[in-house]
Amino acid sequence: MFEPIENYGLVGNLETCALVSRQGSVDWFPVPHLESPSVFSRILDDGGGCFAVEPVGDFESTQRYRERTNVLETTFRTEEGTLRLTDFMAPLTDDESEVPARTLYRKLDCLAGRVDFRAVFEPRFDFARTEPTLSTTTEGIHATGDETPLCCWSTLPEPFEIDTEASRATASATLSAGQQTSIGVSYGELIAPDPATCEQALVETVDYWREWSHSCDDQSECVFGGPWHALAVRSGLVLKLLTHYETGAIAAAPTTSLPEEIGGVRNWDYRFNWIRDAAFTVQALSNLGHTVEASEYLSWFLDLCRTTTPAELQPLYGLHGESGLTERILHHLSGYRDSGPVRIGNEAADQRQLDIYGELLLAVFEATRSGIPLTEADWRAICEIVDYVTDVWEEPDSGIWEVRSEPMQFVFSKLMCWVALDRAIDLAEEQAFDAPLDRWRRHREKIRTAILNDGLDPTGSYFVRSFEEEDVLDAATLLIPFVGFLPFDDSRVRATIEAVDDRLTSETGLVYRYDGYDGLPGGEGTFLLCSFWLVDALALVGRVREAEARLERLIDYVNPVGLLAEEVAESTGRQLGNFPQAFSHIGLINSALHVSRAKGMAVPGTELIGIELGTGATVEAVRDSDNDHSDS
Numbered sequence: 001m002f003e004p005i006e007n008y009g010l011v012g013n014l015e016t017c018a019l020v021s022r023q024g025s026v027d028w029f030p031v032p033h034l035e036s037p038s039v040f041s042r043i044l045d046d047g048g049g050c051f052a053v054e055p056v057g058d059f060e061s062t063q064r065y066r067e068r069t070n071v072l073e074t075t076f077r078t079e080e081g082t083l084r085l086t087d088f089m090a091p092l093t094d095d096e097s098e099v100p101a102r103t104l105y106r107k108l109d110c111l112a113g114r115v116d117f118r119a120v121f122e123p124r125f126d127f128a129r130t131e132p133t134l135s136t137t138t139e140g141i142h143a144t145g146d147e148t149p150l151c152c153w154s155t156l157p158e159p160f161e162i163d164t165e166a167s168r169a170t171a172s173a174t175l176s177a178g179q180q181t182s183i184g185v186s187y188g189e190l191i192a193p194d195p196a197t198c199e200q201a202l203v204e205t206v207d208y209w210r211e212w213s214h215s216c217d218d219q220s221e222c223v224f225g226g227p228w229h230a231l232a233v234r235s236g237l238v239l240k241l242l243t244h245y246e247t248g249a250i251a252a253a254p255t256t257s258l259p260e261e262i263g264g265v266r267n268w269d270y271r272f273n274w275i276r277d278a279a280f281t282v283q284a285l286s287n288l289g290h291t292v293e294a295s296e297y298l299s300w301f302l303d304l305c306r307t308t309t310p311a312e313l314q315p316l317y318g319l320h321g322e323s324g325l326t327e328r329i330l331h332h333l334s335g336y337r338d339s340g341p342v343r344i345g346n347e348a349a350d351q352r353q354l355d356i357y358g359e360l361l362l363a364v365f366e367a368t369r370s371g372i373p374l375t376e377a378d379w380r381a382i383c384e385i386v387d388y389v390t391d392v393w394e395e396p397d398s399g400i401w402e403v404r405s406e407p408m409q410f411v412f413s414k415l416m417c418w419v420a421l422d423r424a425i426d427l428a429e430e431q432a433f434d435a436p437l438d439r440w441r442r443h444r445e446k447i448r449t450a451i452l453n454d455g456l457d458p459t460g461s462y463f464v465r466s467f468e469e470e471d472v473l474d475a476a477t478l479l480i481p482f483v484g485f486l487p488f489d490d491s492r493v494r495a496t497i498e499a500v501d502d503r504l505t506s507e508t509g510l511v512y513r514y515d516g517y518d519g520l521p522g523g524e525g526t527f528l529l530c531s532f533w534l535v536d537a538l539a540l541v542g543r544v545r546e547a548e549a550r551l552e553r554l555i556d557y558v559n560p561v562g563l564l565a566e567e568v569a570e571s572t573g574r575q576l577g578n579f580p581q582a583f584s585h586i587g588l589i590n591s592a593l594h595v596s597r598a599k600g601m602a603v604p605g606t607e608l609i610g611i612e613l614g615t616g617a618t619v620e621a622v623r624d625s626d627n628d629h630s631d632s
Contacts, residue, residue, distance in 0.1 A: 002043070002337045003027070005258060006559035006575040009063050009072040010238065013089035013101050014245035017254040019043060019579070020087045022061050024074050025052035026104065031148050031187040034244070034251055035271040035318055037126040037344075039143075039150060039187070044257060044342055045333040049124030051152075051185060053085055053106055056116040056172070063561050069209035070237050071202070072561070081113025083175065090201045091208050092245045099201040100193055103186040107198065110175035119183055121152040121160060121169040127330050127344065131167045136160075139192035141169045153192035154183035213237055214288040224288075226599070228555060228592040234562035235585035236288040239281050242582055248296030249273035249319040250281045253566070253578035259339035260524035260567055260577045267339055269346050270578040272325060274316040275301070275356045276400065277582050279363035284586040287593055291370050298367045301360060305381035310388035315353040315402070316346060325349040351398040352407065357389050358416025358423075362483070365423040368431070379433045386424040387436075390443040393417035394450075400476050405519030409467035411455040412476040418447040419483050448485070462495035465516050472516035473504055475530035478537045488541050497537050505534070506570045509553050525567030525576040528554070532587025539591075539598040547598065551591050564588065 007022045016036070019028040027042040027050050041048030059076045066073060071088040086107040090099045108117070123132050125146035132143035132150070140153035141160050152160060152169060160169040175181065182198040193201065214233050216222040224232040242251040253270035260266040278301075282294045304321065305313070314323055327347040335342050364382060368374060374382075393414065396407035421444040428435035454467040465474035477496050481488045488494075504512045510526030511534050531554055539547035557568050557575065564584035566577030 001046075004574055005336075005565050005577075005579050006563070008043075008559075008563070008579065009065070009074075009087070009561045010241060010254065010563065010580055011070055011072050011087050011089050011104070012241040012254070014091050014093075014241070014243060015102070017241055018087070018089070018104055019255070020063075020072055020074065022063050022074060023052070024054045024061065024076065024085050025050045026087075028255055029104070030271070031150075032102065033319060034242075034254055035322075036148070037146075038128075039123045039125055039146075039148075041124065041128055041333070043255070044336055045128060047124070048128045048333065049122045050120065051104075051106075051122070052120040053108070053183065054117060055083060056118055065234070065237075065561055066206060068213040068215065068233060068237070069206050070241055071206055071209070075111075076115065076117075078113075078115055081115040081177065082111040083115040083117060084109045084111055086202070088202060088205050090205050093208070097204060099197065099204050100186060100189070100191055102188045103184055103191070103193065103201070105182060105184045105193075105198055105201055107180065107182045107202065108175060109180045110177050112177050114174060114176040116172070116174045118170060118172045119154070119156075119160070121185070122167070123150055123152075123185075124167075127342075128333060129330075134162045134164065134167060134169055136162060137190075139190055142190060148187050149190060151186045151190035151192065152183070153186065155181050155195050155198070156183065209237065212240065212290075214290075224589075224592050224596055226592065226596045228551065228588070228595075231555060231558060231562055232288070232589050232592040235588045236285060236290065238563065238580050238585045239285055239582055240290070240293070242281070243293060243296075244273075244319045247320055248293070248300040249317070249321070250278040250293075250297060250582065251319060252277045252316075252583070253581045255578045256344055257339075257342040258336050258565065258576070258578045261339070261522050262337050262569070262576070263339050264522040264524070265339075265341065266520060266522060266524055267335060267341060267343055268348075268578070269327070269344050270581070271319075272316045272346060272349075273319055275313075276315065276353075276359045279359040280586050281582050282363055283366055284589045286366065286370060287589060291372075294363075294367050294370060295372050298364065298372055301363070302378050302381060305385065306377060310357070310385045313356070313385075314349050315351060315356055316349050323349070347404075348398070348402040351402060352395075353399060353402065354389075354392065354395070354397040354413040355400050355410075355416035357385055358419035358483075360385065361420045361423040361427075365427060368427065374427075374431065374433075379427075382424060382427070383435060386420055386440060389417050389420045390439065393443070393447055401474075401513055401518065403518040405517055408465075408469075409454070410474070411451060411463055411466060412474060412479070414447055414451050414455065414467075415477075415480060415483065415485060418444055418451065418485060421447070422484070451485075456492065457499075460492075462492060462499040465514055469516055472514065473499055474514045474516075475500055475504055475511050475527070475533060476513075478530070478533045481540070482536070488537075494541060497534070497541065500534060504530075508570060508573070509550055510568055510570065525569045527567055528557070528564055528581070528584040529566075529587040532584075532591045535591040536594045539594040544595070544598045547591075548595050551595050554588070554591070558588075 029040040042050040143150040256269035257267035327345040329341040333342040399410035463477040511530040563580040565575035565579040566581040
């Protein structure tokens with residue numbers, strides 16, 4: 001029986017993540033890294049393996065996070081008592097600690113009465129292509145048969161019992177009020193922490209997240225002031241979980257092949273570092289005050305640029321910089337609710353997506369405004385990118401939405417090529433770097449002219465998806481004023497907002513990405529990031545009450561622990577797509593910022609990281625961009 005996607009919480013250690021259902025089952029867990037094969041994948045197939053803990057008999061359950069942490073609590077209520085399951089992983093950091101970090105801890109506390117419960121350890125290595133060999137050792141149950149063996153351990157009075165034929169280990173126990181115990185699974189180093197170590201791991205994990213997470217003494221004086229403050233904080237914690245501690249790379253989502261349409265084929269592997277998504281993530285984290293992540297990602301990107309020519313730069317990479325991400329189908333898995341195929345790897349790595357150069361320059365530009373310096377070597381790498389943009393901006397590509405139809409002249413791709421030149425010119429002027437400014441300015445103007453000549457509908461009223469299509473819309477064109485290409489009061493900007501709201505918006509107020517052909521059968525849900533973009537646009541053109549109402553409606557789709565998938569099904573309101581999705585949480589952070597400022601809820605004069613795609617523009621930044629970037 002498949003759980004609704006929104007019935008999951010996420011825990012992780014900055015190296016990998018696990019999905020824990022409201023029923024207490026770990027149904028997704030790749031090891032040793034987020035992009036590695038899974039050892040539990042029941043979310044994709046009933047036979048995919050799991051690590052379940054639940055009361056015996058009927059129960060009701062709820063989930064929540066401990067405040068300002070990624071420590072997940074599932075509370076079970078039975079007729080006889082109440083049991084709390086606390087799931088967490090200790091973050092991998094450079095700090096010295098004796099706490100094992102490559103371990104999923106599952107602490108059980110009986111809060112009232114007495115509760116009989118059972119635990120089931122059923123690993124299935126390599127996306128359930130390999131059943132393990134289970135054996136009893138002094139540490140617990142060892143599962144071998146893969147490069148990354150597992151150890152299931154517990155502090156229960158009775159050990160796990162192995163069912164060899166089923167490749168499963170089970171244990172049962174009873175806890176009375178005030179009693180507690182722990183179970184868990186370690187990978188790599190096969191260890192069994194003692195009770196004191198488990199408790200220390202919990203303390204250190206809570207301390208880490210509370211020290212890291214956004215906090216403020218007075219929410220009324222916070223840039224995210226308003227009823228959505230806690231959700232903005234939660235979104236920052238989600239984005240941090242998707243950041244690899246060692247490389248600074250940022251995953252788009254921790255899962256693969258959760259469908260964009262139940263029963264459909266639009267099922268993709270998102271466990272990789274998309275340059276675009278990561279640049280947006282860095283900007284959103286910067287707005288929450290987390291500039292260390294911006295610096296680490298900038299270093300990751302610049303290292304990549306120094307070893308890769310601009311023509312060879314891929315839209316996405318593995319979290320350790322891997323470039324070979326061949327897309328494959330796992331035919332033995334049925335897919336979530338029979339939504340096949342299940343894919344690993346991603347063919348989009350081989351696409352040309354010209355918008356990534358603009359997003360990179362936005363990230364670099366904002367990083368320097370945060371005080372992160374650029375070296376001469378960094379600037380040379382940036383110049384190579386910008387020079388490459390001047391050579392290729394007129395060519396077709398697959399665009400921000402990675403369509404699998406023939407490449408086209410997408411307006412958003414042209415816009416981001418313009419942004420690459422625009423921000424590079426600003427960087428050169430502000431920091432006195434040598435650059436061919438006259439040539440760059442000429443190309444910036446050529447791109448601008450092309451967009452204004454060929455990127456509008458036949459009446460010249462609003463922006464369309466591509467030069468080839470007369471009247472196909474793309475929600476990404478909502479971002480035209482946010483990057484300073486045109487001011488928010490431009491009639492074409494306002495008409496584009498109206499067109500998207502009229503033709504791409506569902507009856508529930510959620511926004512679809514586009515209405516043109518993309519080379520794939522079937523459909524998809526409404527796209528949450530695009531829905532947040534519309535909120536931002538409405539707020540910054542002065543339709544503040546409407547923007548606030550839309551934001552409140554969007555927040556209704558957040559699951560009970562504050563998580564969002566990529567999309568929402570218009571007909572059912574259920575979440576769709578990979579979960580949780582960085583794009584969606586970026587959108588929530590930005591919209592909370594924009595609506596708060598538009599309502600005057602944030603502190604006047606608060607310094608913010610500014611103007612960007614993804615972070616969007618502050619009111620002051622928009623005014624500046626009107627003056628600096630919108631001259632024709």
